[in-house]
Amino acid sequence: MSAPQIEIQLIAVVIAAACALPGTFLVLRRMALMSDAISHAILIGIVLAFFITEDLASPLLIVGATLTGVVTVSLVELLNRTGRVREDAAIGLVFPVLFSAAVLLIARYAGNVHLDTDAVLLGELAFAPFDRFIVAGWDLGPRALYLMGGILALNVVIIGLLYKELKLVTFDAGLAAALGFAPAVVHYILMSLVSVTAVGAFEAVGSILVVALMIAPPATAYLLTDRLPVMLGLGALTGAVAAAGGYWLAHWLDASIAGSMAMVAGLLFGAACLFAPQRGVIAAARRRAAQRWEFAQTMLAIHLFNHRDTPDAATESRVDHLQEHLRWDPDFAAQVIHRAERRGLIHHHGQALTLTGEGMRVAREALVG
Amino acid sequence: MPDLLHDLLFDYTLRTVALGAAILGIVSGTLGSYAVLRRQSLLGDAISHAALPGIALAFLLTGSKAPLVLVLGAAVAGWIGTLLVMGVVRSTRVKFDSALGIILSVFFGIGLVLLTFIQKREDATQAGLDKFLFGQAATILAQDVVTMAALGGVALFLMLLFWKELKLLSFDPEFGSTLGFPIRALDILLTTLLVIAIVVGLQMVGVVLMSALVVAPAVAARQWTDRLGLMIALAGGFGALAGVSGAVISSTAARLPTGPLIVLCASALVLISLCFAPNRGIVWNALRQRRNRRRLHVEGEVIP
Numbered sequence: 001m002s003a004p005q006i007e008i009q010l011i012a013v014v015i016a017a018a019c020a021l022p023g024t025f026l027v028l029r030r031m032a033l034m035s036d037a038i039s040h041a042i043l044i045g046i047v048l049a050f051f052i053t054e055d056l057a058s059p060l061l062i063v064g065a066t067l068t069g070v071v072t073v074s075l076v077e078l079l080n081r082t083g084r085v086r087e088d089a090a091i092g093l094v095f096p097v098l099f100s101a102a103v104l105l106i107a108r109y110a111g112n113v114h115l116d117t118d119a120v121l122l123g124e125l126a127f128a129p130f131d132r133f134i135v136a137g138w139d140l141g142p143r144a145l146y147l148m149g150g151i152l153a154l155n156v157v158i159i160g161l162l163y164k165e166l167k168l169v170t171f172d173a174g175l176a177a178a179l180g181f182a183p184a185v186v187h188y189i190l191m192s193l194v195s196v197t198a199v200g201a202f203e204a205v206g207s208i209l210v211v212a213l214m215i216a217p218p219a220t221a222y223l224l225t226d227r228l229p230v231m232l233g234l235g236a237l238t239g240a241v242a243a244a245g246g247y248w249l250a251h252w253l254d255a256s257i258a259g260s261m262a263m264v265a266g267l268l269f270g271a272a273c274l275f276a277p278q279r280g281v282i283a284a285a286r287r288r289a290a291q292r293w294e295f296a297q298t299m300l301a302i303h304l305f306n307h308r309d310t311p312d313a314a315t316e317s318r319v320d321h322l323q324e325h326l327r328w329d330p331d332f333a334a335q336v337i338h339r340a341e342r343r344g345l346i347h348h349h350g351q352a353l354t355l356t357g358e359g360m361r362v363a364r365e366a367l368v369g
Numbered sequence: 370m371p372d373l374l375h376d377l378l379f380d381y382t383l384r385t386v387a388l389g390a391a392i393l394g395i396v397s398g399t400l401g402s403y404a405v406l407r408r409q410s411l412l413g414d415a416i417s418h419a420a421l422p423g424i425a426l427a428f429l430l431t432g433s434k435a436p437l438v439l440v441l442g443a444a445v446a447g448w449i450g451t452l453l454v455m456g457v458v459r460s461t462r463v464k465f466d467s468a469l470g471i472i473l474s475v476f477f478g479i480g481l482v483l484l485t486f487i488q489k490r491e492d493a494t495q496a497g498l499d500k501f502l503f504g505q506a507a508t509i510l511a512q513d514v515v516t517m518a519a520l521g522g523v524a525l526f527l528m529l530l531f532w533k534e535l536k537l538l539s540f541d542p543e544f545g546s547t548l549g550f551p552i553r554a555l556d557i558l559l560t561t562l563l564v565i566a567i568v569v570g571l572q573m574v575g576v577v578l579m580s581a582l583v584v585a586p587a588v589a590a591r592q593w594t595d596r597l598g599l600m601i602a603l604a605g606g607f608g609a610l611a612g613v614s615g616a617v618i619s620s621t622a623a624r625l626p627t628g629p630l631i632v633l634c635a636s637a638l639v640l641i642s643l644c645f646a647p648n649r650g651i652v653w654n655a656l657r658q659r660r661n662r663r664r665l666h667v668e669g670e671v672i673p
Contacts, residue, residue: 032470033411040577082651084643088466089410089588096581097636100629103503107624208418212474219467255485262478269471273461281460 004129009247011128011144012261015201016213016239018152020221021159022193023214024235027222028170033088034073034191035214037095039198039207041072044102046199051109062147062199069195070188072098125204125257144204151200155193159232162186167228209258213239216265223276238268296336298366299326301345304355305363318351376620377613383620386506389514390612390631393570396521397579398586398608400528400566402601403559405587406539411466412451412560413583415473416567417576419450421480424501424571425487436513436572439501440520443568450476451560477576504575506616506627517569524565527558535559536597574628582608585635592646611635 026032045068049061072094079090128144140146159166168176169186176183194214201210221234246261253260274281303326307316315321322333337353340346345359355363376383397413404412423446424439431438450472457468500508528535537545538555546552563583570579590603615631644652 027464027467030464030466032464032466033414036411036414036470036473082643084592084649084651085588086405086408086410088408089405089584092410092414092580092584093588093636093639096578096585096632100578100581100632100636103626103629104633107626107629208474208477211470212478215467215470216475219463219471222463222467223461250482253482253486254489255482256478259478259481259485262475263482266471266475266478269475273457273463276461279462284460 005247005251007129007142007145008125008257009244011142011148011204012125012243012247012257013240014145014148014152015204016217016243016261017236018148018155018197019201019210019213020217020235020239021152021155021232022190022197024218024221024228024232025166025170025190026194027215027218028228028231032215032219033091034076035194035198036211037072037076037091038069038191038195039202039210040095041098042066042069042195042199042202043207044068044098044105047102047105051105062196065199066192066196068098069198070192073188073191073195128204147200148204151197155197158189158193162189166190170228205258205261209262212262212265213242216262216269217242220265220269220272223272223279239265242268293336293339296328296332297340297343297345298362300336300340300353301355301359301363302366304346304353305360305367308355314352317353319348319353320351377617380620382507383616385511385514386509386620386627387613387616389509389517389573390506390616390627391609392514392517392521392612393573394582394586394608394610394612394631394635395605396517396524396566396569396608397582398590398604398606399525399601400563401583401608402587402590402597402604403535403539404563404583405591406597409465410584411469411580412454413563413567414580415454415469416447416451416564417571417579418473418480419476420444420447420568420571421477421501421576422446422483425480425483428487429483436516440516440568440571443501443571444564446476447564447568448561451564452557455556455560500575501571502575503577503626504571504573504579504628506573506619509573513572520565520569524562524569528562531555531558539597574631578628578632581632582611582635585632585639586611589635589638589642592642592649607635607638611638 023032023035026035042065045065046061048068049058049064050056052064053060075094076087076090079085079093080087085093129142131143133140133143133146165176165181165186168179168181169183173183176186198207198210198214201213205213217237217239218231218235220238221231224234225231242265243261245264247257249255249264250257250260272280275283277283300322303322304317307313310316316325319333319337320330322328323330326333328336337346337348340359341348343358344356345362347354347356377387378384401410401413404410420443423442423444425442426446427438427442428434433439454465454468454472457463457471458465463471534545534550534555535558537548537550538552538559542552542556545555567579567583570582574582586604586608587600589607590600593603594600611634612631614634616627618634619625619627619630642650644650647653
């Protein structure tokens with residue numbers, strides 16, 4: 001690996017981890033698309049700050065962009081609070097307006113400046129190592145790495161300090177308000193984190209990929225755990241894997257790094273959807289199948305239990321009678337009998353079925369509840 | 370102003386663009402109404418982003434830039450993306466908003482990867498596909514408008530054909546399913562219509578801004594009425610108005626891209642409707658409140 005390769009991967013991993021932390025709360029609070037709105041709306045902040053400073057490297061751009069992100073959130077809330085527009089529609093109204101205004105301003109007044117809309121959407125991580133952080137003639141490494149490292153540290157510190165508050169507001173906003181935790185303040189702090197992270201990340205990976213890195217890794221983690229600390233860690237880890245994996249996929253395909261990272265993040269999420277131990281689609285299907293067999297065995301036990309020691313026990317407790325009584329087709333009935341016998345619920349002699357002691361217990365338990 | 374009107378009617382480029390924008394506004398406003406009513410406003414955003422890999426793949430496979438081919442690719446990809454969103458929401462505990470965000474960004478990422486492949490091919494410059502990102506209304510040709518009109522017409526016809534069913538689906542799907550309507554199938558039908566509405570507009574306003582045209586006219590129309598039929602008609606009208614005004618304003622000066630202007634016009638309509646629509650308007654509401662407060666105050670002084 002060459003030095004720029006290592007630097008690119010390092011930047012990508014730091015960005016992914018920084019995005020996953022606030023992203024976890026967005027996913028849990030069902031505000032995932034706020035990241036979409038913010039990552040688009042910050043463009044107008046960058047453009048306006050650029051008109052003031054006329055310098056693309058000015059830190060004022062980051063401040064301006066972060067502020068617009070927060071303004072976006074409050075505009076969405078303002079619209080929502082009129083009671084005339086629902087939140088999803090409000091998000092869908094606000095960010096296109098801000099984004100349109102930014103595109104218009106760029107097209108009209110900044111056409112020849114190095115601020116083109118393509119870069120905004122797509123980002124170019126491959127160029128990040130060329131922008132060096134130089135102090136007194138010393139090359140300390142790529143600027144993006146310091147910027148994103150700082151943002152990652154900020155996220156870790158703020159989320160660490162406000163961990164209890166964030167947790168409470170996320171899972172029970174009503175209780176948080178009743179206990180005097182000011183959910184609105186916590187909400188705005190979280191949104192500021194989302195905003196500053198989006199601003200930092202978007203230079204390197206573009207606004208759409210910010211969404212991928214903020215939402216996909218935490219959602220993947222959400223399928224794997226029920227604990228918030230684990231979800232935070234697992235989300236950051238998944239993001240880092242997507243970032244490094246995406247880099248090598250892009251290297252191999254000779255394609256866009258940002259796009260490949262989104263693809264890998266999507267693949268990881270898809271894998272979690274299918275194979276997650278308890279929440280995955282396959283695990284759920286297996287559980288359903290197991291429940292179906294168990295229910296059928298209980299039915300069989302109850303049937304035999306009800307007819308035991310009655311005059312018609314001999315006819316009722318026959319294999320071929322089950323089709324008539326329980327409406328089971330012969331194959332299904334044979335399967336159920338086989339499984340019940342293996343579990344030790346029944347004995348099976350030719351056509352006759354008898355309950356074992358364990359079978360009695362199961363039937364009684366099911367009937368009594 | 371008379372000049373503008375003259376241009377609108379007789380200038381080929383402006384007439385084509387304005388006509389295309391009007392069709393786009395009608396179709397997306399109309400079908401967007403359902404999305405807004407069903408609280409799926411941002412589905413349009415996901416569909417339009419998900420369409421990008423379809424466009425790129427259609428071009429890679431056929432080597433053709435014919436609008437119909439690209440639009441078909443966009444529609445298939447947008448449709449698959451939406452079904453994936455529905456599938457994820459139904460079969461895992463991941464919520465609708467997260468599913469939308471993931472499909473939107475991951476599909477877009479796949480689109481970017483495919484676009485870099487296209488860039489590397491010798492026989493094609495990226496220009497032409499690029500316009501799907503931000504839209505390039507000025508490059509719209511008469512034949513594109515015909516394609517848009519045909520696709521949009523089919524979507525609107527299907528909407529009218531299934532009017533009653535779609536209304537039921539939007540307002541009370543549980544009741545619909547107890548009546549024996551195939552609600553899942555209707556859901557897929559409505560989503561398909563929305564996909565058509567969105568891919569029709571992609572070439573004109575681009576992937577990023579298309580979602581606004583699904584949401585804005587519908588939200589504006591919602592303020593004026595409580596009746597579905599009227600709302601849909603109004604949304605179509607607002608959409609067309611925004612489209613034509615955006616096209617006209619963008620023709621008045623150089624370097625004024627049409628897509629963002631259409632979005633800003635639609636948003637201005639939303640703002641006007643929110644403030645001044647009869648009954649629901651914020652301004653009337655504030656005036657009414659002030660009048661009531663004053664009356665209460667006066668009566669309070671007279672009665673004791």
